[in-house]
Amino acid sequence: MEYNILWTSGWDSTYRVLDLVLNKKRKIQPYYVMDTDRVSTDFEIEAMEKIKQMIEVKDPEAKDRIKPTININIKDIPPNEEITRNYRILADMSHLGGQYDWLARFADSEDIKGLELSVHIDDTVYGFVKDDIVKKDDGIDVFYTLKDNPSIESLKIFSRYNFPLLQLTKLEMEQNSMKFGFADIMEETWFCHSPINNKPCGFCNPCIYTREEGMGRRVPKPTLKNKAIQFASKVRRKVLR
Structure with missing residues (x-):
């Protein structure tokens, strides 16, 4: 089984990558959306490369579990009026980062289902979806998905995602990373x-x-x-x- 994951080099998505390839010995397909107008883009790419090198040192076989990253330029993501309208409805209710508009448009344009979004318990998205999720188990992992008929129609912008970290905090990830032996790699994440x-x-x-x-x-x-x-x-x- 292969896991499609949005990887940014940040704490949450990197924890998920490390847990899958080092701890659970699973294969992943990373996706990265490039925003060349953001100063941190080069830092994120550099951090991901360093993290992959450290993964290989820790487990030489792990490099074969990480497929080449699929890079998407944010400017190439096609518009979708329905998704953007639903995003704006949610954003008017409470703060919601603009990335949840273009990420949803990307997943929809590529028809990707089960794309892993590393939202954790303190994220704003958690507040939106916590009452409209279903717990699932694929035999390896427990994760969460949005209900088919959420209480707010606009929440369907999250319908293509799996949420594997939804019930974890950053500090719990830190504790787990120490237990699993990859806390040193987590220190190379970028935010x-x-x-x-x-x-x-x-x-x-x-x-x-x-x-x-x-x-x-x-x-x-x-x-x-x-x-x-x-x-x-x-x-x-x-x-x-």
Whole structure:
């Protein structure tokens, strides 16, 4: 059995990759959506390559369980008015990142079912789907999927996903990674959207969420200097577009 997984080099999706290929000895097909307008893209790609190298050192056979990543340019994802409309309905109800619009459009355009989305218990998506999920077991894993008829029609933008981490926190993933022997690899994950001097900025949403979810040791202390650098960088990118 092969698992289709959205891998970004972040903590959650990397935990899932490591659990599958090192712990459960399963094959995976990674997908990565490239956003060339985001500063962190190169950092994410570099982190994924380093993580794959570390996986091979830990288990030389594991490299054959990771298929070459399928890269998708975000600009090549076709529009879908129905999905975008449903996304906006949900986003008006509570904060929901824009990635859940284009990820749903991507999965739909490629007709991918069972695409693994590494949402965990503290994610905003959890709040949307927690009352509309079904627990499933494929004999290897327990995971969750959206009900066929969710309480809110617009939740169907999540209908193509499997949620294998839905009942885990980041700290529980950290504990499990220590138990399974890949905690060192988890330290190479990347999360910041606006790195400064090759380090997390401390201000962007992923940095804030990482701190709030108990992983503050990985986030540098915010400084006014870094805030000014981050702001100037955003202005520069807008001018260059």
